[in-house]
Amino acid sequence: MKPLTREITFALNGRPRSVEIPVTLSALDLLRDVLGLTGTKYACGEGECGACTILVDERSLCSCLLFAVDLDGRAVTTIEGIATDDTCAPLIQAFVAAGAVQCGFCTPGLVLQARHFLADNPAADRTAIKRAIEGNLCRCTGYQKIIDAVASHVAALNVPEGRQDARPRR
Amino acid sequence: MATLPAMNAPAAYLVPASVDEAADALSDGEATLLAGGTDLLLQTHQGVRAFRRTLVNISRIAELKTISLSGDRFRIGALVTITELLHSKLVCQHLPILAQAADHFASDQIRNAATVGGNLCNASPAGDMLPPLLALDATVELACRKDHRLQRRNVPLDQFFLGPRRTAMAADELLTAVEIPLPPARHYGRFFKLGTRPALDISIISIALAGVLENRQLTGVRVAFGAVAPIPVRARRTEAALEGRTLDAEVISTAVETARAEATPISDIRASAWYRSEMIFNMMRRLLHEAADA
Ligand SMILES: Cc1cc2nc3c(=O)[nH]c(=O)nc-3n(C[C@H](O)[C@H](O)[C@H](O)COP(=O)(O)OP(=O)(O)OC[C@H]3O[C@@H](n4cnc5c(N)ncnc54)[C@H](O)[C@@H]3O)c2cc1C
Ligand code: FES
Numbered sequence A: 001m002k003p004l005t006r007e008i009t010f011a012l013n014g015r016p017r018s019v020e021i022p023v024t025l026s027a028l029d030l031l032r033d034v035l036g037l038t039g040t041k042y043a044c045g046e047g048e049c050g051a052c053t054i055l056v057d058e059r060s061l062c063s064c065l066l067f068a069v070d071l072d073g074r075a076v077t078t079i080e081g082i083a084t085d086d087t088c089a090p091l092i093q094a095f096v097a098a099g100a101v102q103c104g105f106c107t108p109g110l111v112l113q114a115r116h117f118l119a120d121n122p123a124a125d126r127t128a129i130k131r132a133i134e135g136n137l138c139r140c141t142g143y144q145k146i147i148d149a150v151a152s153h154v155a156a157l158n159v160p161e162g163r164q165d166a167r168p169r170r
Numbered sequence B: 001m002a003t004l005p006a007m008n009a010p011a012a013y014l015v016p017a018s019v020d021e022a023a024d025a026l027s028d029g030e031a032t033l034l035a036g037g038t039d040l041l042l043q044t045h046q047g048v049r050a051f052r053r054t055l056v057n058i059s060r061i062a063e064l065k066t067i068s069l070s071g072d073r074f075r076i077g078a079l080v081t082i083t084e085l086l087h088s089k090l091v092c093q094h095l096p097i098l099a100q101a102a103d104h105f106a107s108d109q110i111r112n113a114a115t116v117g118g119n120l121c122n123a124s125p126a127g128d129m130l131p132p133l134l135a136l137d138a139t140v141e142l143a144c145r146k147d148h149r150l151q152r153r154n155v156p157l158d159q160f161f162l163g164p165r166r167t168a169m170a171a172d173e174l175l176t177a178v179e180i181p182l183p184p185a186r187h188y189g190r191f192f193k194l195g196t197r198p199a200l201d202i203s204i205i206s207i208a209l210a211g212v213l214e215n216r217q218l219t220g221v222r223v224a225f226g227a228v229a230p231i232p233v234r235a236r237r238t239e240a241a242l243e244g245r246t247l248d249a250e251v252i253s254t255a256v257e258t259a260r261a262e263a264t265p266i267s268d269i270r271a272s273a274w275y276r277s278e279m280i281f282n283m284m285r286r287l288l289h290e291a292a293d294a
């Protein structure tokens, strides 16, 4: 029997996209295997490592735990969408400058998670940064350089303390 | 290599926009509900759970996404996420024990997707929102379509869990909200979760302690344990050992002995039964000393 499919339409990195998919497909498999966007990484496949982090309506989610059909009508951001974006390029540069990228497998997920977190907390301290990336595993760097990278980006942003909540809470 | 059982596929997929429509979609009792999906995707993809005939995605039902306080009752919609609990001013002010539990839940990415209703309906004995909700005397609201009308009923949370992944909810029902009475003045609540690391860990044991705290005495005591029985449980004998008594060394010592005797854990990959019992004893003692010094 042919598996049940659905056509979904969503904004992928700012551009409308329609695709017919099996209703049981994960968002991670949609991105990597159907759409060929391999910047989003598959590692544990069970929510433990954050390598598959994407933004859906500006919330960071593990795409391996998300049914792709649920993306219908939503706005999805992957690493491909922000790699060249003006506001995100300095964050990525901060990762490179701090030596926070070794094998690089965890990097796309970490960049998206950091971006999501900094949108609400642009003046975050190291403790807050550490908590924000709890769901992202890195087997290479030992995390210090990742925290250094995000902290140096925060320092460069130079947002006054009082203006921490730049974006309204959902 | 061990192969996983194959995943089946549902025959239909529906995205109701209201509780009414959802109840309709469920009325033949042949539906699987999808909220955040953090439990459902893995369970179905790993073949430990089969889809029923219709996959019903309830995540677009706006009326299930609000937290409100009217009169002396809180109402937390089934689709409220763990992140939303954590950031809710109402919750942080009046129900801090829930915010504490939300703060110990998984990781940011999972908290952003995971819903309160999903945590309740997944009915894992280690579900982190369950002991604090038991300690807050929560009830759940269930809705279904009967005789062409939407009907709702309330079930006290301590009657909702029947076994691991089994609840008192019928196959044609959905959980619409959890309701919590406004805690009285001087209400005290603490949640403790033991895991092997701070983030992304399923509880080895968890404890929720609540009650009105005055002059080192707790009244209306509620103690609930996670991961020491097939379901999250109220520890009623421990509650009785504490009720109205001054939290001195003797009372605490009796209460923690009672707690250890009352917990009936099993051994599994996360910990042995012996270790869990000892941790109930030790962590309960820590929580009670904290309350005595508060
Ligand atoms: C890596 C990882 C870490 C985790 N860490 C934790 C943790 O620290 N603490 C913890 O408690 N849990 C944890 N979980 C489990 C899970 O995230 C939670 O149980 C979550 O709250 C489930 O909510 P959901 O919206 O994702 O549910 P879903 O997966 O959508 O649904 C869960 C179940 O409930 C049913 N359901 C959902 N909503 C309703 C409703 N309104 N009415 C009727 N039935 C419904 C579904 O059919 C399904 O059976 C973790 C999971 C993963 C993958
Ligand atoms: S691949 Fe999704 S969290 Fe690891």
Ligand code: FES
Binding pocket: A100, A101, A102, A103, A104, A105, A106, A107, A137, A138, A139, A140, A141
């Ligand atoms: S750089 Fe290799 S996993 Fe993080």
